[in-house]
Every structure is written in C-alpha cells, then in structure tokens.
Amino acid sequence: MTADASSDSASPSRRGGWNTEDWWSVGIALVILGGAFAAVRIGQPADVDQRLQAWVTAERELDLLLQDGQATKAERKQAEAAVGDAKKKVAPNPLSAWMGKTSSWKSDPRAAFFDSKGRSTITGLLAIFAGMGVLFGVGACFLGRRLDHFLPGFALLSLLAVAAQVLADQELIKHFGLEYALWALVVGLIISNTSGAPTFLMAAVNTEFYIKTGLVLLGAEVLFHRLLALGLPGVFVSWVVTPIVLISTFAFGQRVLKMSSPSLNMVISADMSVCGVSAAIATAAACRAKKEELSLAIGLSLAFTVVMMIVMPAVIRAAGMSSVLGGAWIGGTIDSTGAVAAAGGMLDNTALQVAATVKMIQNILIGAVAFGVAVYWVTCVERTPDAPRPRLSEIWQRFPRFILGFVGASLIFSLLSAEGRWGDAVAASVIDGVSKTIRGWCFCLAFVSIGLETNFRVLAKYFAGGKPLILYVCGQTLNLILTLFMAWLMFEKVFPHAADSLTR
Amino acid sequence: MPPTPSPAETRAGRLRLLAATTIITTLWLGVWPAIADWPPFRAQIDHNCELGIDPSAKFYTEQPVAAAAVISISAAQRRDAEAWWSVSD
Numbered sequence: 001m002t003a004d005a006s007s008d009s010a011s012p013s014r015r016g017g018w019n020t021e022d023w024w025s026v027g028i029a030l031v032i033l034g035g036a037f038a039a040v041r042i043g044q045p046a047d048v049d050q051r052l053q054a055w056v057t058a059e060r061e062l063d064l065l066l067q068d069g070q071a072t073k074a075e076r077k078q079a080e081a082a083v084g085d086a087k088k089k090v091a092p093n094p095l096s097a098w099m100g101k102t103s104s105w106k107s108d109p110r111a112a113f114f115d116s117k118g119r120s121t122i123t124g125l126l127a128i129f130a131g132m133g134v135l136f137g138v139g140a141c142f143l144g145r146r147l148d149h150f151l152p153g154f155a156l157l158s159l160l161a162v163a164a165q166v167l168a169d170q171e172l173i174k175h176f177g178l179e180y181a182l183w184a185l186v187v188g189l190i191i192s193n194t195s196g197a198p199t200f201l202m203a204a205v206n207t208e209f210y211i212k213t214g215l216v217l218l219g220a221e222v223l224f225h226r227l228l229a230l231g232l233p234g235v236f237v238s239w240v241v242t243p244i245v246l247i248s249t250f251a252f253g254q255r256v257l258k259m260s261s262p263s264l265n266m267v268i269s270a271d272m273s274v275c276g277v278s279a280a281i282a283t284a285a286a287c288r289a290k291k292e293e294l295s296l297a298i299g300l301s302l303a304f305t306v307v308m309m310i311v312m313p314a315v316i317r318a319a320g321m322s323s324v325l326g327g328a329w330i331g332g333t334i335d336s337t338g339a340v341a342a343a344g345g346m347l348d349n350t351a352l353q354v355a356a357t358v359k360m361i362q363n364i365l366i367g368a369v370a371f372g373v374a375v376y377w378v379t380c381v382e383r384t385p386d387a388p389r390p391r392l393s394e395i396w397q398r399f400p401r402f403i404l405g406f407v408g409a410s411l412i413f414s415l416l417s418a419e420g421r422w423g424d425a426v427a428a429s430v431i432d433g434v435s436k437t438i439r440g441w442c443f444c445l446a447f448v449s450i451g452l453e454t455n456f457r458v459l460a461k462y463f464a465g466g467k468p469l470i471l472y473v474c475g476q477t478l479n480l481i482l483t484l485f486m487a488w489l490m491f492e493k494v495f496p497h498a499a500d501s502l503t504r
Numbered sequence: 505m506p507p508t509p510s511p512a513e514t515r516a517g518r519l520r521l522l523a524a525t526t527i528i529t530t531l532w533l534g535v536w537p538a539i540a541d542w543p544p545f546r547a548q549i550d551h552n553c554e555l556g557i558d559p560s561a562k563f564y565t566e567q568p569v570a571a572a573a574v575i576s577i578s579a580a581q582r583r584d585a586e587a588w589w590s591v592s593d
Contacts, residue, residue, distance in 0.1 A: 002565035062579050080575045107537035170532055172540040175549050177559040190528075194520035196509070221565045229574055231581060233589025278562050309559075333588060336560035342570050345555050346548075352555065360564035360574070436565050443562075497587035500579045 009417035021209055024139040026405030029216035030397050031135065033409060036095060037421055039425050043094040055086035073349070080191050090425035093433025100124025100164050101437050104174055112166045115336050125263045128441060129158040134210065145203065153204030160187050161444040177339035180440075181277050181447045185295055187450015197452045209448040211285050212402040213440030218278065219409030219471070222367040223427070227417045230279045230357045230397035233490035233498055237328050238361035245273040246369065249475030255346045257467050262381055263289035266373060267297040268468055272475045274369055275362050276335030281443060282366045286374040286403055287381070291450045300472050301335045309339040324499040328487035329350035332356025333479050350502050367410045 002349060065071045072077070100121045105111035115123050123305050133154045141147045164184035167176065173183075191197050197205070212265040227235065244271050250434035253265035267289050271280035277298050284294040310336065325345050330351070334340045344355030378398045379390055390398075394501040417427035462468070509517065538548060552559060561567040581588050 022524045028509050059579075062575070066579055066583055076576075080579075083575050084571055107533065109532070112579055167528070167532060170536050171546065171549055172536040174558070174560045175540070175545065177551065179560045179562055181562070190521065190524045194524055195517040205522060218563065221563060226564075226574075229577060233575065233588070241543070276562070330565055335559075337563055337570075338557075339566055341561070341567055342552055342559035343558045345552060345557050345569075349555075352557070352569060353576055354566060356564070356570045356573040357577055360567075431565055436563070439506040440562075440566070494591055497584065501584045501587050503578070 010062075019142055021062045021139075021143055021407075022399065023145060025209060025212035026216050026404045026408075027407060028135045028139055028213050029219075029409065032217060033220055033430060036093065036430040037426070039095045039431045040091050040093050040433070043092060045089075045092065048090060048422070051086070051090045052425075053084070054315075055421060055425075058082045058086040063285060075170075078329050085420075087425050087428065090422065091429040096433035098124050098127040099434055099437040100126070100128045100464035101440070102162065103170050104169050104171050105166075108165050110171050117137065117366075120480065127439065127452050131153075132438065132441065132445075133158070134202065135208075135215075136204075136431060138401055138436060143209075149200065149203040151204075153201045156198075156201050157204045157445055158449060158483075160184075160191075160448045161320040161441060164448060165186055165444055172468040175342070177309060177336050177342060178302060178306070179277055179336070179338070180444050181298055182302055184444050184447030185298070185451040185454075188448045189454055189456065190451075192452045193456050197237055202452070205449040205452050207291055207453065208285070208444045209283060209495050210442045210446035210449065214284055214287055214439045214446065215274055216402055216405040216409055217439035217442065218282070219367065219406035219434050220413040220427075221431050221439075222414070222419045223365060224366055224367075224410070224414040227361055227364050229361060229499055230354070231495070233328075233346065233495045234358060237332050237366060237483065237486050238358055239433065241332060241479070241486045242273050242362055242365055243330050243369075243476060245479045245482060246270060248478060249273060249471065251472045252474060256469055259467055259471065260292075261293060263461075264288045264293040264296065264462065264468065265471065267293055268471050269475060270369055270373070271297050271335060272304075272472055273479055274323060275337055275359065276305065277341075278337070278363070279366050281367065281446075282370040282406075286370045286400060287377045288400070292454055292459050292462050294455060295450055295459060296468060300468060304472065305334060305336045305339045308334045309343045313343050316347060316351075322492070322499065322503075323348050323350040324354050324491050325487050325503055327354030328491060329480075329484050330482035331355035332362065333476070334359075354502065367407060371403055371407055374400050415464075420493065473489050 058079070062076075064085055065075060065079050098125070102112040102121065102125075105116055113125075115121055133151060134217075136154065137147050137150050140150045161184060162185045165180045165185070167183040168180035190290065227239065230237075249269040249272065250265055253259045253269065254262060259265040262282070266287050267280050267284045271277065271282035273279075279293060280297045280301065281442065282291070284297070311325075312330055316329065321329070326347050327350065330343045330347075331340050331354060334343055340359040341352060342351035343354045376397070378395050383390060413427050413431070416423045418424075539545060556568040556572065558567055558569075564570040
C-alpha cells in the first residue's frame with residue numbers, strides 16, 4: 001500500500017537488495033510453511049500405506065452407496081464424513097494443537113477461549129503470538145526497528161487482535177457474516193479516534209508487513225487443480241464471468257465515473273467480482289492501494305453481502321429456480337465465501353454444495369488476479385502517459401516481490417496437492433493445521449493496524465460523491481445478470497446431465 | 505510529530521474511549537444475545553451449525569462445508585464423468 005498511507009513501511013519495499021519488507025514477508029511465510037511441512041513429515045505415521053488404503057476404501061464405499069441410489073441423506077453424509085476423516089488420518093499435523101484460535105460464543109465471551117471439546121485455547125494463543133512476535137520482531141529489527149520497542153507493542157497489538165476476533169465470534173455477528181476484518185478495523189479506529197494509541201503500541205503497527213506475510217501464506221491455499229472441481233460448467237461460471245465483470249467494472253469506474261483513484265476502483269471491482277475481503281486484501285497489496293481505500297471497499301462489500309445473503313435465496317425461491325442454478329448464481333455473485341454457504345444453505349443441500357464449490361473456484365482466481373493487477377499497475381498505471389513502455393528490467397525493479405512469494409507458494413502447494421493422495425493429504429494438513437490460522441491472525445493484526453492509523457474524517461473523504469457506491473451497485477448488477485445467464489446456459493442447456501447427477 | 509494533547513484533551517479522549525467500550529459491552533453482552541434468541545434468527549443459526557456452515561469464512565479453506573462439497577461433487581463426477589466434461593447433444 002502507498003507511501004502516503006505509511007511512509008515507514010512502503011519505502012523498504014522499493015529499496016533494492018534482499019533486506020526489504022517484501023522479501024522478509026516471503027521469508028517469514030516460507031519458514032512457517034516449511035516448518036509445518038517438516039512437522040508433518042516427521043510426524044508421519046508408520047502405517048501411512050494402510051491409512052492411504054483406508055481412504056481409498058472409504059471413497060469406494062461412498063461410490064457404491066451412491067450407485068445404489070437408495071441411500072438416505074444421513075447415510076450419504078456419514079459416508080462423505082468417513083472419506084474426510086480417512087484423508088485427515090493420512091497426514092496428522094503435530095503443530096495443530098499449538099495453533100490457538102477463538103471459538104463461537106453466545107452470551108459469555110469466556111466461551112471463546114475453549115474449543116469444541118471444552119479444552120482451553122489460551123496456551124495455543126500464547127504460543128502462536130509468541131512465535132509470530134519472534135518472527136516479525138526479527139524482520140522488523142533487520143528493517144530498522146528496535147526489537148525492545150517492537151515486542152511490547154506487538155504484545156498489545158496481539159491482545160487487540162484477539163479482542164476483535166472475540167467480537168467477530170459472537171454467534172449473531174458470525175451468522176451475518178460480519179468478519180473479523182471489520183471488527184479489527186473498529187477496534188483500531190475506536191482507539192485512534194478517542195484516547196489515541198500509545199506510542200509503544202505504534203512501534204508494532206506495520207500493516208503492510210502483516211498483510212504481505214498473510215498473503216504469501218494465503219498463496220499456499222490457492223490450489224489450482226480445485227479449478228476443475230465443478231467440471232466445465234464451474235470453469236465457465238467462475239473463470240469466464242468473473243474476469244469479464246472485474247475488467248468491465250474497472251473500465252466503467254475509470255471512463256464513466258472518472259474515479260480519481262484507480263486503486264480504489266480496482267479494489268472495489270475485485271472484492272465485488274471475485275471473493276470479497278480476501279480479494280480486496282490481495283489486490284490492494286498488488287496495486288499499493290491506500291489503507292483507507294481497503295477499509296472502504298471492505299465496509300461496502302460486507303454491507304452488501306448481508307443484504308444479498310438474505311434477499312437472494314428469497315428471490316431464487318420465488319422465481320422457482322432449480323437448486324443447482326440458484327446455488328451457482330449465489331456462489332458467483334455474493335462476495336463473501338462464508339455468506340455464500342449461508343445463503344446456499346437457506347435453499348437446500350444441493351444449492352449449498354454448488355454455491356460453496358463455485359465460490360471455492362472463484363477463490364482460486366485471486367492468485368491470477370493479484371499477479372495480473374501487479375503487472376498491470378507496474379506496466380500501465382504507474383507509467384506516465386507519454387513515457388515509453390517500461391523494459392523488463394524496469395518491471396522487475398518495481399514489481400512487488402511478495403507477489404512472487406504468493407504465486408510461488410500457490411504453485412508449490414498446487415503441485416504437492418495434485419501429486420497424489422499422499423501429497424493432497426500433506427498439503428491439506430499444512431494448510432488446515434497451521435498456515436490458515438497464522439494467516440488469519442496476520443490479517444487481523446493488519447486490520448487493527450489500519451484502524452490505529454486511520455482518522456474517521458480521512459475515511460469519509462474517500463466516499464465523497466458516492467462514486468464508490470455507484471461503482472459497486474453497477475458492477476454487482478452486471479455480475480448478477482452475467483452470472484445468472486452463464487449458470488443457466490451451463491447447467492440447464494449445455495450440461496443439463498451434470499445438474500441431474502447432483503440432484504439424483 | 506503530532507502536537508502533544510493538553511490534559512483536558514487527554515481526559516476527553518479517555519472518556520470517549522470509555523463510552524465506546526461501554527456501548528460495545530452492552531451490545532455484545534446484552535443486545536446481540538437477545539436478538540440471536542429471536543426464533544427466526546435462532547432457527548437460522550442452528551440450521552447453519554447443523555450443516556457445518558461458517559458464515560464468517562473468508563476463504564474456502566475456512567469453510568468446513570466446502571471440503572464436504574468437494575467430496576460429494578467428486579463422487580458425482582466419478583459416477584458420471586461424461587456429464588461434466590462433454591457437451592450435451
């Protein structure tokens with residue numbers, strides 16, 4: 001994100017050499033991913049071959065049950081759960097017990113610190129933040145910050161991140177899909193706009209460092225072979241419509257609305273067309289958007305997500321659409337991954353499965369989008385209109401290095417996951433057991449940091465004239481029309497047997 | 505460097521922080537739990553829990569139901585691969 005938002009952190013990214021914030025983000029993420037992979041390898045059970053065989057058997061039993069055609073919903077669910085359990089047993093992760101996270105709660109927030117089995121998660125939280133404090137502390141130290149200033153600030157920043165996550169875990173808030181990113185922003189904004197943040201806390205505030213590290217970790221979750229999870233219809237609904245909507249919305253913002261900030265335009269276009277908050281984070285980092293622009297795009301996206309999550313299932317039911325068509329429409333249009341599943345679940349199980357899978361395929365798109373946006377920004381947007389096209393060496397000079405880490409992690413884990421059953425189980429174990437929890441905390445720390453550095457009045461300035469709202473509404477309208485058309489064409493006209501095989 | 509706030513500004517800032525904290529505490533400990541128990545919301549929350557849906561998931565890897573969907577759809581594709589990859593006549 002841009003220098004005027006954080007002069008302290010943007011400058012190191014643009015320095016040459018290896019001692020930059022970008023490379024440190026890549027390095028920290030690689031240590032985490034490499035450590036998690038090593039832990040899975042060291043903890044590999046002696047009877048791994050039998051466990052692999054048990055997975056194959058569980059899958060065969062599911063196939064037999066479905067071939068029979070007489071299976072009840074409960075039997076089918078049980079057989080599917082058996083496949084998932086068998087896969088998990090192939091590559092257990094010994095580090096997962098130390099990956100502290102909070103849980104959902106209703107009226108007593110203390111319940112957030114116990115997992116579903118009633119075990120306290122406080123030790124895990126302490127362990128994860130201690131580990132992150134060491135890694136980020138070493139990085140910050142090499143980047144010119146003082147470790148003795150950084151660590152106390154990081155401890156308080158971590159406490160604020162946990163508080164934001166606990167706010168997000170309240171069951172009603174969770175039910176409406178109001179993610180921790182929003183509450184982390186709120187926590188930071190409240191402090192910075194009331195009493196002001198203490199100086200020692202600001203020593204650990206470094207939005208870009210946390211976001212870039214989180215993004216490289218997120219790269220490991222972008223598994224390209226998942227693209228084919230819904231066959232050709234899924235590819236068309238997710239990978240054809242989404243880029244068309246993204247590019248059209250951005251062009252509309254630039255040429256018709258004449259938005260003053262191309263980066264705000266891009267972040268809103270991406271979070272609306274791809275997958276909400278995670279796409280907003282990735283594109284904001286790729287095009288060096290201002291922190292306030294990212295906050296605004298996320299606020300806009302979450303507000304529309306809540307409305308669409310409630311309205312779309314009602315419209316689909318009223319229109320008498322099939323579950324598969326309705327699910328694909330929901331999956332392709334509602335921004336947030338969580339809200340997509342909630343809206344699909346309001347219809348039926350088939351709609352839920354299609355909606356969740358279409359959104360999963362869209363999630364994978366953020367790798368290509370982040371890379372494409374970074375290249376476009378370096379070659380077109382940051383170039384003065386009359387300047388010649390930059391040479392390859394110039395592009396390399398200005399290209400955000402952490403994007404290479406993001407794409408690299410994605411390629412490595414995609415190859416590992418596609419390598420076979422063992423590789424798939426190991427990749428899942430590294431992601432589910434370690435990296436996704438740390439990635440979540442990195443983003444939470446980043447959003448608390450954004451809130452701590454943001455003034456309410458500055459935020460209001462970006463909304464002037466209502467152009468962001470007009471952009472979002474117009475883009476989302478196009479998205480709704482194109483996605484519905486493509487889903488209808490694919491699932492009802494071109495591949496009707498695919499839809500039949502899901503409802504059978 | 506921002507100017508150092510006067511003692512009166514500091515006190516006012518702390519009071520605003522206290523007020524914001526009180527509002528959040530009241531909403532999260534009193535209002536939201538009461539609204540969550542309103543029957544239509546309660547039914548929907550319980551329905552999501554039963555299906556393993558996390559409405560606050562940011563990425564598919566955080567969504568428990570996504571893994572189950574992949575298993576189920578993969579099984580449907582193994583059963584009838586043609587339907588997913590060949591254009592219908």
